[in-house]
Amino acid sequence: MSNAPAPARASHVATTLAQNRLGIPAVIFFVMAAAAPLTVAAGGVTAGYAITGQISMPVAYLAVATILMLFAVGYVTMSRHVINAGAFYTYITRGLGRPAGTGGAFVALLAYNAMQIGLYGGFGVVLKQFLQTHADINLHWLVCALIGWVAVAVLGVLRVDLNGKVLAVLLIGECVVALAFSAVMVGNPAEGQISVATLNPELLLSAGIGAALVTAVTGFVGIEATVVLSEETKDPKRTVARATYLAVGIIGVLYAGAAWAMSVATGPANIVERAGTDGPQLIFNLVNPYVGQTVITLGELLFVTSLFAALLAFHNTVARYAFALGRERVLPAAFGRTSPRTAAPVVGSTAQTLLALAVLIGYAVSGADPYVHLFFWITVTGGLGVLVLMVLTSAAVIAFFAKDSRGENNFRTFVAPALATFLLGLVLIITLKEFDTLLGVAPTSPLRWAFPAAYLAVLLLGACWAFWLKGMRPAVYAEIGRGANAGKRSTASPEVAQPGERVRS
Template sequence: MTAPTSSEPASSAPGDAARLSGGAIGTGDLVFFVVAAAAPLTVMAGVAPIAIGMAGEAAPLGYLLSGLLLAVFAAGFTAMSRFVRNAGAFYAYIGRGLGRPAGAGAAYVALVAYNAIEVGLLAAFGRFTESGFEDLTGVRVAWWIWATTGLLAIGVLGYLRVTLSARILGVALVLEVLVLFVFEAGVLAHGGGPQGLDFGTLSPTGLGEPGVGGMFVLAIGAFIGFEATAIYAEEARRPERTVPRATYVAVAFLALFYTFTVWMIINAYGSDRARAVASGDGGADMVFSATERFAGAWAADSMHVLIITSAFAATLAFHNGAARYFYALGREGLLPAGLGTVSPRTRAPAVAVLTQSA
């Protein structure tokens, strides 16, 4: 195996005008980028009830098995970070293994996918903010105004040093995880729901039920963005150690956190009733209603506010990731070369960030 390289499969290393801020972010920063992109609160409040409606008691185990599957994939994925360090991540990896055309195709697909995800997250941020602001003030501001304002703020943050984005993501992530811990603590303090703590929901017997296949699609999708650790390899301290550590920590945390939270949601309603609630008219408010019942109205109100910051943090994470794909493709000559330059002051991929914002 050849020595590590920062620009494989490109022909030469980037010059100073095209070099990102090396050694700027550590393991914790990378974990924040990955977990914030996954948007745990948005996933648990908005997507988990759908998974429960599909698979019922099998949903908690579905999240755990999905995490184990991705951990196996991560073994090979992170091993490559010792030899290929490139903001294009999949482009560089696939290009090194299967050739430049295959790598370029993968990069274009990833770039389109990241943009599609960011558009969806911006719409969600706008809708959540419109609803939350109207509830608090009685004034309705159209969702697209909030989405545009959020995009402008995200563009500015992306233009600045990457460490600032990491700090903001860290704060947003801690708050959304804490409010879910409050809900979980409330359920545990009450000894569970109508049937107490039901450990039978963790049994694999439910995996043969109809709807489990659809549930696994949602469960695996809940880990979206975990590959971002490799995107920041050029900016990480000791990437040969930082990238694998951050990837495993992020996947393990998400797997355990999702599994426990979904188990608590099912316990809050009782295993015999949770699926019906999730499939009915109350599914959209399933987590908020349970939080109000077990932890108080203040916790549910906080959750409504924090789902806004959760969507914002996820959008910021994907915006930064997509900008680095633009940057890598510009540097490699697969898109206009101007995209492959950085700001002399912040060492951020400034042109790529502006292009992504546009």
């Protein structure tokens, strides 16, 4: 039976993303919006301090930023030779083979959906608090979450550059507030003395550091979106590299700076207790005596919009992963179609929207805590999945260039990726060992293994699906990892195998 589309439909079905719509600033806006600087400063940092009980959050952010800079070396080097919205999935496929790549794709879908849907819990709670405090409106958290859900559903099927403009406005505002609040806190230290105790590298050797590290990793999830958006960028070979390095550097300084500033304002000995008591309001409470109420209100509003910006950025990432898999028929072909009008991956976007709705309703019906059990638990679990993908991708970069260096130097193709693989693998092992601390559950709780086990299950499921395709649909199997060139035999594109690049099976 032929797999060719029916002639009557062929002219009306788009299977490519919009090209040449995003420059370096727009890509950075997408990446940093997913990273959500104010969300991390107000929510992630305080939750990290409170739940892990560690004062090491500032140095943990710096350590992760350093590791990710090493990771980025191989990642962006490979991006010059493989341009594909599938990002991690495609890279793992091209380096470690189709079964590993398909398994990685399933991990990516679970991880990014966890990040995106988990953020709705935080958005619902924070918007509820904002409306109750400033407008005397008392809504259920689910209603507040659904306000964001509707906006994301609409924007998700529109032009990607429109999404970028929305994110740019929100991001600039929250970065200014995060920097200003950090300056105020450092300028008003506890007991009149600035302490750098929380920046001590020796804290990286302390017990419980794994929980702090994976919390920090979660804050950086989204930097890989530079490659996810590569098909829609102007001059992707230069844009991806520059945007990635800039994003990691800026995010690392913002996060570490905010975490350190909080410890300065409370005193290192008090930061854990204050974080547990004040929660996401800590950063606002610390600056409240020194700035006007109008500034505090603006900061709280930008906290809400920061969560929304992250929701929109991760929604776009999930939709493009689904698109990449649908285009290659790993998922149903419908996911590989884009809107003829906006060139947005409308099927993947709609599917992610419906999945989010089902999970939100399930959480509301169960009565689970939306901030702890949805926002923190699920987003951190999403971060764990992305950490797994980064380890696999670093190893894949080494394997990819081992076949053909393509004129790249040894540092980019082996030294930096090898160091990144080792260090990210070490963080992963420590994280798994201390996952109970991260969740705040007893060491004997089955939850400490349930969340990580979900990734192992989908990784194996994806690999098994690839082997099934190899036996039952070999033509589809052969196209895995080829991106926009699936079904084409031209040798003009960087996606097509060149001499020495043979995709592993």
